[in-house]
Amino acid sequence: MLFVMVRLAALAYFPSVILAVEASLWDVAIIDTVAYAIVIFLYMKKPMNTHIKSTILVSVLYILAIMLLFVLGSSGAGYLWLFFLPIVASVFMKQIYAYSFLVLNVIILILFGILRYTGIYTPISLGEFSLEIWIIIIVNFATLNAFTVFAFLLLINGLTKTIESEREVIKELQTKSDELKIAKRNAEKADSLKSEFLAQMSHEIRTPINTILSFSYLIKEDIKENRLENIDEYFSSIERGSSRVIRTIDLILNLSELQSGTYEPKIEKIDLQKDVINGLYSEFLVKAKKQNLQLILKSDSSKKYFVNADLYTTTQIFANLIDNAIKYTLKGEVKICLSENDKKVIVDIIDSGIGMSKEFQKNLFEPFSQEESGYTRKFEGTGLGLALVKKYCEVNNVEISVESIKGKGTIFSISFPNPLIE
Known part of the structure; x- marks a missing residue:
């Protein structure tokens, strides 16, 4: 915002100061110069908090508007600045500042009218002061100012809610995306474990069963031919194979029982x-x-x-x-x-x-x-x-x-x- 303001303010500052000097309006020239200098200072002060910068800038411009109003009266641009600044506050600052400036605008314009009407203060003016006209100006100014600020606030609130809603949707989608990625990884892992399980169970069950079948056949053949010297060794091999199958099945059943939560320990x-x-x-x-x-x-x-x-x-x-x-x-x-x-x-x-x-x-x-x-x-x-x-x-x-x-x-x-x- 300051980047744009420094350049746009220059377009208003230099013609304004030149005309003020030519008309011997030194007050106006000094006020404009001080305000523009503060804008440049804020622009150059990079580390400063954005909220603080906005507060200082709007406050300085508001003081500038009041001074221009009291120096130049209705012929100057003071009341235009008063109209503009609550809108700026509604965009770049909290809503309370915009509402505060609206109330201040009405108070300042009423005060200006009282001072002007009673003759306590007479600004430089190109025309005669009329109380009736000034009341009309105040009413119209305040109404238009309020409508404009409220419109901006409604627009900003709507945009803020939309952005927040979109952020929530994006956050939800991100969470679901992460959950889907985790679920995908878990599914792939489970599939890999299932394949590994089938391969290992095939080996762990088929190998001892083949041993049992092979030695059972040898026992059968040896008994037929009355060769009994290796029978004990064959039975031992069958016993080991049977134990291995039972052990494998026990492991599977035990793990299943523990994972399902049906096992009740006796402590x-x-x-x-x-x-x-x-x-x-x-x-x-x-x-x-x-x-x-x-x-x-x-x-x-x-x-x-x-x-x-x-x-x-x-x-x-x-x-x-x-x-x-x-x-x-x-x-x-x-x-x-x-x-x-x-x-x-x-x-x-x-x-x-x-x-x-x-x-x-x-x-x-x-x-x-x-x-x-x-x-x-x-x-x-x-x-x-x-x-x-x-x-x-x-x-x-x-x-x-x-x-x-x-x-x-x-x-x-x-x-x-x-x-x-x-």
């Missing part, structure tokens, strides 16, 4: 070492020995590690973690360490296995998550185990964290809150 006081860890240690010790691994249990034998938890899901947490530690450790050892820290019971499952990359750890607890899949897989598994572990931890309100270096090993830490340690 009770349990001795973590006696009721959970010791039994799992004995169970997995055999498996570790078969893989030439050491399975080590470290704890303070003088303590009982009591916690409030659901026995079944707590057992499943450590069964999955110990099973994974043994599965992914080709040589070395797996440690189960119980400790007390900051009034918490912490169980660390530490292995010297293949470890995990930092990138993979971000999605570690996602269903069907495996660092290697498809034909590159070296280890059997559904990819559901750690997803279940995470859900089991949530059921028991326990924290799980992982530290791993690819090629060097992994540490899973399970922290139980508020234990009752004796």
Whole structure:
């Protein structure tokens, strides 16, 4: 606005000052010069707040209008400025300023008429003063001024509401667009997980079933020919295959139950070492020995590690973690360490296995998550185990964290809150 005003004001300023000087109207020349100087100053003062600039500018111009009115009377441009400034205020300032200027205009014109009528003040005028004419001027001026300002205010209010409405619509559309993008990503992720799930379930179920069928056929043929020396080995293979199928189905059913929210945990006081860890240690010790691994249990034998938890899901947490530690450790050892820290019971499952990359750890607890899949897989598994572990931890309100270096090993830490340690 100031950019335009500086240039337009020059068109009025220079002719006005020249004519004022020629007519020896030094008051007018000085008033115009001061007003124009303030306009230039405001234009040059870039850092100043726009609202402050508008207030100063309109105030200066209003004072200019009053002075021109009182110096030149009805022959000057003062009353035109008085008419114009409330309109400017309605556009660039708050509505209260426009209303205030309307009221002030009427007061100033009435005051001018009184001063002129009583002869207290006589401005430079080219004609005789008539009270009747001046009253007509005041009434018409105030009416036209009010109509013009109200029209501008209605227009501005309408535009403001339209703009605000459009902003709300744009904001709504942006929100819906963001929601659609998220839904699209989730759908794509779900589709990818579904494909991965079908591929892995096909492998995890078909492979052991093929094993069962193959060894069943061999048993049948050996019995026909009375060759019984390999029967025990065949039955062991069938047993392992059957267990693998059952384990896979159990994992799927357990995850489904947890995700649907139908599982109801039974939170009770349990001795973590006696009721959970010791039994799992004995169970997995055999498996570790078969893989030439050491399975080590470290704890303070003088303590009982009591916690409030659901026995079944707590057992499943450590069964999955110990099973994974043994599965992914080709040589070395797996440690189960119980400790007390900051009034918490912490169980660390530490292995010297293949470890995990930092990138993979971000999605570690996602269903069907495996660092290697498809034909590159070296280890059997559904990819559901750690997803279940995470859900089991949530059921028991326990924290799980992982530290791993690819090629060097992994540490899973399970922290139980508020234990009752004796």
